[in-house]
Amino acid sequence: MAVQGALEDMGDKPPGFQGSRSWIGCVEACFCLAHFGGPQGRLFHVPRGAGLQGELERLYSHFSGGGGPVMIGGDADAQSKALLGVCLGPGTEAYVLILDPHYWGTPKSPGELQAGGWVAWREVSTAFDPNSFYNLCLTSRNSEKQQHTVD
Template sequence: MNVELWTNVHSELSPPGSEVKQVKKDVTYYHYGCDGIDDRGWGCGYRTLQTMCAWVLNQRSGAGEGKSVPSLKAIQEALVAMGDKPDSFVGSREWIGSFEVSICMDYFVEVPCKIIHVTSGALLCDHMETLKKHFDVIGAPVMMGGDSDNASKGILGVCNDPASLLILDPHHHGKIKSLPDLYDRGMVSWRPLDTFMADSFYNLCLPQYRHS
């Protein structure tokens, strides 16, 4: 059974400082188990992709009629159809990363993505201006994936002082009790850059959506 999807779960979280840029318009929070499928341990990339697809469809105000946010199975089937994965991928519990998310964004909602490869969490600071410009000009959620830190997550904003990222974590499972509960457990949080793993690379997937 599907659980109720919440929108703008970041809205009551105060920024940690100044020079803040955040997503524009509504963000729907897709997370583990939100469609009745228990994808704990492998579905975080899929859920962030669903959040990104929903954001694009919400912007189109009818122009995207006939399109819907893809299911986990539809995402797997698309990756097979595009030749990125073997037939055995459908129905598996294999995770996806930023590259798969980028080609699925193009496949499902016809939005290309820019991927930024960050060789170490310690170097995220070098890309803050790019993220700031992305939220200022485009305003779409960004996906963040890594290797040692392999828990995919969404980025909904940046703060320059102190340097922090607004993280939307898809690892919540089941119904949401309240916004304070999400905040207390770090499912939605402003994370200082120095809390990201220096021994992990990160790939950032930035949708290049253009408003009509």
């Protein structure tokens, strides 16, 4: 409820949003990172899922430079995702390590998460709806308080 209240206080959501069962997306998550003094969030928009193939170098650079998880939300693809890594192969072969953020609890082992499909390497060409837009929030592990930015 603190997140919903913060979004109301920021003017992002109307009064009465706090306590509702309404979903939030990557944009709101990025606002909350800044509001609560968390890691820096940097947003960028991909108009079509098929365009994510063209963003792999940016994502690879993000992770190889020490960047944190990338929150992803779409419109036609309403399944939220968190990217934990990118693997670029020869040619157009590419995979992303996806975490389903809906998991809760304490796993007995990493294998339990993999077996349950909560964490998996997925081919980019099949992991995203080619017709859905996506918003991505790249998080830093930077502990300094910084403003969020939008690309």
